[in-house]
Amino acid sequence: MKLPERVLVANRGEIAVRVLSTCRQLGIHGIWARVESDTPAPAETVADQVVMLEKPSDYLDIPTMLKIAKDVRADAIHPGYGYLSENPRFAAALDGAGIRFVGAPAKAMEAMGDKIRSRELMEKAGVPVVPGTRDLSDPSAALRATGLPCLIKASAGGGGKGMQIVREEGDFLAALDSCRRTARAAFGDDRVYLERYVEQARHVEVQVMASQDEVRTYGTRDCSVQRRHQKVVEECPAPGLSSALDERIQHTAAEAARAVDYRGAGTVEFLLAPDGAFYFLEMNTRLQVEHGVTELVWGRDLVAEQLQVAAGGSLPAPSAPRGHAIEVRLCAEDPATGLPCNGRIHLLRWPSGPGIRVDAGVVTGSRVGLDFDSLLAKIMAWGPDRREAAMRLSSALRDLVLHGVGHNAGRLLDILAHPDFLAGSIHTGWLETQGLGTFAPGRAHAAALALASSATAAAPAGTAGRQILPKPYLATPPFRLLP
Amino acid sequence: MSFESSLGSETFTPTPFPEARLEGEMIVLELEGSPRHVPVRRLEPGFFSLELDGRVLRCAVSQDASGLWITVEGRLLRVRSASRNVAGNQGSLRAPMPGRVVRLTAREGETVEAGAELLRLEAMKMEHAVKAQKAGRVKAFLVKAGEQVEGGRLLVDFE
Numbered sequence: 001m002k003l004p005e006r007v008l009v010a011n012r013g014e015i016a017v018r019v020l021s022t023c024r025q026l027g028i029h030g031i032w033a034r035v036e037s038d039t040p041a042p043a044e045t046v047a048d049q050v051v052m053l054e055k056p057s058d059y060l061d062i063p064t065m066l067k068i069a070k071d072v073r074a075d076a077i078h079p080g081y082g083y084l085s086e087n088p089r090f091a092a093a094l095d096g097a098g099i100r101f102v103g104a105p106a107k108a109m110e111a112m113g114d115k116i117r118s119r120e121l122m123e124k125a126g127v128p129v130v131p132g133t134r135d136l137s138d139p140s141a142a143l144r145a146t147g148l149p150c151l152i153k154a155s156a157g158g159g160g161k162g163m164q165i166v167r168e169e170g171d172f173l174a175a176l177d178s179c180r181r182t183a184r185a186a187f188g189d190d191r192v193y194l195e196r197y198v199e200q201a202r203h204v205e206v207q208v209m210a211s212q213d214e215v216r217t218y219g220t221r222d223c224s225v226q227r228r229h230q231k232v233v234e235e236c237p238a239p240g241l242s243s244a245l246d247e248r249i250q251h252t253a254a255e256a257a258r259a260v261d262y263r264g265a266g267t268v269e270f271l272l273a274p275d276g277a278f279y280f281l282e283m284n285t286r287l288q289v290e291h292g293v294t295e296l297v298w299g300r301d302l303v304a305e306q307l308q309v310a311a312g313g314s315l316p317a318p319s320a321p322r323g324h325a326i327e328v329r330l331c332a333e334d335p336a337t338g339l340p341c342n343g344r345i346h347l348l349r350w351p352s353g354p355g356i357r358v359d360a361g362v363v364t365g366s367r368v369g370l371d372f373d374s375l376l377a378k379i380m381a382w383g384p385d386r387r388e389a390a391m392r393l394s395s396a397l398r399d400l401v402l403h404g405v406g407h408n409a410g411r412l413l414d415i416l417a418h419p420d421f422l423a424g425s426i427h428t429g430w431l432e433t434q435g436l437g438t439f440a441p442g443r444a445h446a447a448a449l450a451l452a453s454s455a456t457a458a459a460p461a462g463t464a465g466r467q468i469l470p471k472p473y474l475a476t477p478p479f480r481l482l483p
Numbered sequence: 484m485s486f487e488s489s490l491g492s493e494t495f496t497p498t499p500f501p502e503a504r505l506e507g508e509m510i511v512l513e514l515e516g517s518p519r520h521v522p523v524r525r526l527e528p529g530f531f532s533l534e535l536d537g538r539v540l541r542c543a544v545s546q547d548a549s550g551l552w553i554t555v556e557g558r559l560l561r562v563r564s565a566s567r568n569v570a571g572n573q574g575s576l577r578a579p580m581p582g583r584v585v586r587l588t589a590r591e592g593e594t595v596e597a598g599a600e601l602l603r604l605e606a607m608k609m610e611h612a613v614k615a616q617k618a619g620r621v622k623a624f625l626v627k628a629g630e631q632v633e634g635g636r637l638l639v640d641f642e
Contacts, residue, residue: 334634335559339580340606341634347529347545347552370581370606401530401543402559403552410558443501444540444555447510447521447533449562450503452544452551481529481545 001313004028004076004100008069009047010059011080013361014377015289016043019078022303024048031072033058033065038372040365056371059083062090069099076100076310078303082373085286086113102310104285108260112283116155116193122280125259127252130271130279132195136176143172146194152176154183155191162186165197198279200427202272203231204238206253207294209305210262211315217250218298219321221267221290224426225415227338232431233415234290235326236297238272239386239424249278256283264309265291265302274427289329289378292359296325296382324386326393328412331374332405342369343405347481351396355382355389358396368405376407386424390416563635576613576641581634582606584626594620601639604632613638 006029009016016032020043023030032047035056044050051068058064060083069077077099079085088106095101103109112118119129133142134155143150143166152164152175162182164175176192184190203226207218222238223231237246253268260283267288269281291302299319308315334341344367350358360377362368368376379396383389394416397409415421420430502513510521510533522534533540533555543554550563582604589601600612601621622640626632 334580335561337579339611340582342581343549344547346547347543349543398557399541400557401554403543403545403554404547406561407559413557442555442558443512443514444533444535444542445553445558445560446501446503447512447535448531448542448544448553448555449551449560450505450510450512451523451531451542452546452553454505455544 001308001311003307003311003313004074004102006031006072006074006076007102007307008033008051008065008072008074008077009043009080010065010077011083011085012038012041012043012059012372013375014042014359015080015287015361016041017046017361018292018359019080019303020046022301022307025301026304026307028307031074033068037367037369040363042360042363062087062093065090066093066097066099069094070097074099076102076307078102078306079286081286081289086284088113100310102264102306104262104264104266108262108266109285111260112285115282118282119280121259122256125255127256127259127280128278130195130198130281132193134191134193136192136194139173139176142194143169147196149197149199151195151197152179152192153195154179154187154189155193156183156187156189162192198271198273200274200429202238202426203269203281203428204241204249204272204278205267205269206250207236207291207302208253208257208262208266208268209302209309209315210257210264210266211309212263212312213314215254215257215262216315216318217254218294218300218302220246220249221293222426223290224428225421225431226428227431231290231329233326233328233412233421234293235324235386235389236293237321237324239324245276252278252280256280265306289375290327292357292378292380293325293327296355296357296380297321297323323382323384324389325380325382326386326389326416327378327380328393328397328416329375330377330379330400330402330412331408332368332376333374333408334406335408335410338408338411340370340374341406342367344368345402345404347401347403349399349401350377351379351399353392353396353399355392356380356396357382376402376405387422390422576601576616576637576639578604578632578634578636578638579613580604580606580611581632582611584628584630584632584638585610586628587624588612589615589621591621591623594618601641602626615641 007023008031009019010033020030029048031049032043033051033053035053051072084090085103086109088109091101091106111121122129131146133145136142149167154162162179164179166172166175179192180190202224205221209216219236220238221234221236223234225233256268265287267284270278271281272278295302298321305315332341345362345364348364357380358377362376381389381393381396383392397413400409420426504511508523510523512519512521524532529545530543540556545552553560585603585605587602589595595615597615597617599615601615602613604611619641622642624639625637
């Protein structure tokens with residue numbers, strides 16, 4: 001087995017840093033593709049070489065990426081997550097050009113990319129799926145087969161568009177009609193399907209790593225703290241599961257991976273019902289945002305393992321899980337309203353300490369725009385048990401200072417301190433019902449403001465205290481530190 | 484110097500705050516009519532700690548063109564400079580976030596109820612309806628559909 005020698009990273013932000021760091025540790029020449037305006041960025045420092053893209057959408061453009069890979073003589077491309085990471089045509093195009101794709105086989109991506117086909121495949125492989133049907137020729141028979149409460153979803157849809165929850169049989173026909181109308185208007189396709197709605201379900205997933213000789217699982221993760229279907233907090237392992245249930249879920253995930261002849265890193269997602277029943281949701285055929293908590297607990301480098309599998313090699317020796325890890329996603333948003341916001345970071349302190357890991361996509365001077373997603377950094381804490389991991393993570397968030405763009409650290413602190421979270425009894429609808437968004441500035445903020453105001457009154461803005469910064473940050477707009 | 488803190492499309496002066504002033508190296512907070520002395524320990528520029536209710540709280544404060552940035556124990560408060568919020572009649576609406584104007588929902592000259600959607604913004608794949616704070620008349624839109632706007636930009640002249 002021979003590892004790639006020159007790896008092109010076709011992504012940005014924290015995941016580009018993550019992949020380039022492993023390349024650096026393994027002595028692989030790391031090349032980062034970036035757009036000109038995306039500077040300063042931490043990936044610049046970690047990369048051995050930087051190559052320019054014309055525009056953000058180039059990250060999605062197969063011919064452009066292929067051309068760059070040839071120009072820089074890359075022998076492998078790591079796509080990170082999102083963008084081209086789950087695109088079978090990209091994998092096939094690279095294969096044709098003799099460049100390794102550090103990701104899943106094209107066939108596995110195709111099979112798992114189609115919701116209906118993957119569901120049928122899983123049923124055949126004995127993996128439980130949520131009861132449901134596509135055959136709506138007799139609506140009342142379809143409803144009987146699915147059971148109540150149920151969801152009506154658009155076949156062509158995504159992002160929950162047109163989705164209807166039906167709790168009473170009497171509401172069914174009207175909801176069916178509404179979903180079809182929305183689907184026709186939004187997607188030009190009014191096909192819909194039924195699925196049982198699992199109330200108070202948790203989102204539990206399994207990290208899979210497969211080589212040509214074996215399919216391994218590296219434990220469960222719980223990602224039930226979600227807002228608008230976006231994960232906010234993730235942890236490893238999923239808390240409160242009996243070891244028998246945890247093992248059964250992991251075993252089922254391995255079966256799902258075997259059914260599509262999987263290779264590399266992947267995640268099998270399940271809905272876990274309060275009664276312990278679990279159902280296949282989907283398989284993500286890539287490295288996931290939340291892979292870091294698994295790395296902390298299992299003591300592994302999943303990017304290194306991806307590179308080894310891409311080179312046709314075997315996996316390093318197995319390891320045993322130890323302790324618990326929790327991650328929060330620090331995102332750019334208005335702390336008061338939770339709405340997106342942009343800006344330029346002028347002051348930044350990341351937390352550190354025992355068990356703390358920060359995977360950051362920004363540095364002082366970084367512009368946070370609306371072109372890219374809102375993830376600023378992933379802050380993780382490992383502890384010997386869940387309680388300690390949560391305490392360490394709270395303490396780390398209290399040490400965080402990031403000025404120049406709004407962020408959600410306060411909201412994350414509220415979640416970590418919430419009795420429901422500490423009890424581990426969270427379902428995917430929990431966060432939306434908590435109203436944790438209303439931020440009330442406290443007495444300490446008033447005191448800090450008094451101190452700042454006295455300093456601004458003493459020295460009018462723009463005259464004193466402008467920071468002299470090293471070169472890449474010279475373009476940072478004037479700001480000053482108070483008091 | 485006066486400040487307004489932005490809470491989306493609404494602005495408010497920091498009245499929910501207790502009164503506070505600096506006396507030497509001590510902040511005096513007026514709580515329910517009685518003064519409370521808060522010791523300050525200055526650290527490197529921009530950083531200091533306060534002692535309040537027996538707890539030591541780490542703080543960072545900086546200022547850029549948009550206003551003040553105050554972090555206390557990881558929690559961020561933005562206090563926008565009052566100068567950014569000049570002009571505009573009572574009830575006029577500012578962009579609660581930067582983004583693209585998806586559509587103008589109301590018509591110019593139209594009289595609307597409180598809570599009526601006036602226009603729609605989109606950013607980071609999220610749509611946000613900008614609504615009338617009170618009943619009134621849409622005098623004029625100050626933006627066009629498809630236009631990219633900054634957060635805080637005046638969107639509607641409303642009376």
